[in-house]
Amino acid sequence: MAHPTQLGFQNAASPIMEELLHFHDHALMIVFLISALVLYIITLMLSTKLTHTNTMDAQEVEMVWTILPAIILILIALPSLRILYLMDEINNPHLTIKAIGHQWYWSYEYTDYENLMFDSYMTPTHSLAPGQFRxxxxxxxVVVPMExxxxxxxxxxxxxxxxxxxTLGIKTDAVPGRLNQTxxxxxxPGLFYGQCSEICGSNHSFMPIVVEASPLKHFENWSNMMISS
Known part of the structure; x- marks a missing residue:
């Protein structure tokens, strides 16, 4: 969990987000190498006396600058497609939660339980405990069992x-009359923060999301307490 005084984003907290970070580094390195090559060629052209200004036929160069970009695109596309398929894969979930967006709060239903549902509102600034994020x-x-x-x-x-x-690599639209899933x-374990990422009105910035991942025993105690109350 990020410390309240920490500046920056939280660390990746799910396998999908770790894959996205690895892909980001992979693509960034390719862009860096291309930029370095282009900068080197520009520098070379500006600092070298041109002697072959009448060249009309250079098939070797044309082959290189045609095949090389195709290879680079393949190196970027293959891991990207792999992550897309991993993000769409849903096999035997241990728990199903229904999140419904309202103006401007979220309501949650734990569909595997009979009477476990609640609304989630942003905590006002004057009600924050020490160390909580404004x-x-x-x-x-939203309490879930970890792993x-x-x-x-x-x-x-x-x-x-x-x-x-x-932090979890999740961004799914909530559309009226349609049920999306992720x-x-x-x-x-820890607290993972998010927000509504669609401009939904004047209080768009005030409907945050907090997922609390905890060991299974703690989750069972929490669910029993919520149902009994």
Whole structure:
């Protein structure tokens, strides 16, 4: 979990987000090498006396600058497609949660339980406890067991919303009349913060998301307490 005084993003907390970070580094290195090559050629052209200004036929060069970009595109496309298929894969989730967007709060239903549902509102600034994040903390967190595949069914009741948690690599639109789904696995316990990532009205910035990943025993105690209350 990120410390309140930490500047920057939280670390990746799911296998999918780790794959996305690896792909980012992979693509960034390719862009860096291309940029270095182009800069080297520009520098060479500006600092070298041109002697072959009448060259009309250079098939070797044309082959290189045709085949090389194709190879680079393949090196970027293959891992990208692999991650896309991994993000769409949903096999035997241990828990299903339905998230419904409203103006401007989220409501959650644990569909595997009979009476486990609640609304989640942003905690006002004057009610924050020491160490809590302003505009990111909520009164009811989404508690999930860690290291378990979780499926989230996402919809909306009024306008477009988007259920997004960058740490988990999740960003799924909530569309009225439509049910979208996503899945995630938390790699370690902690609090993972997100927000509605679709402009949904004047209070768009005030409907945050907090997922609390905890050991299975803690999750069972929490669910029993919520059902009994």
């Amino acid at each position: 505009l990111l903390e909520v009164d009811h967190r 378990s595949p979780i499926r989230v069914l996402i919809s909306a009741e009024d306008v477009l919303h988007s259920w997004a948690i960058p 899945t995630f696995i938390t790699s370690y």
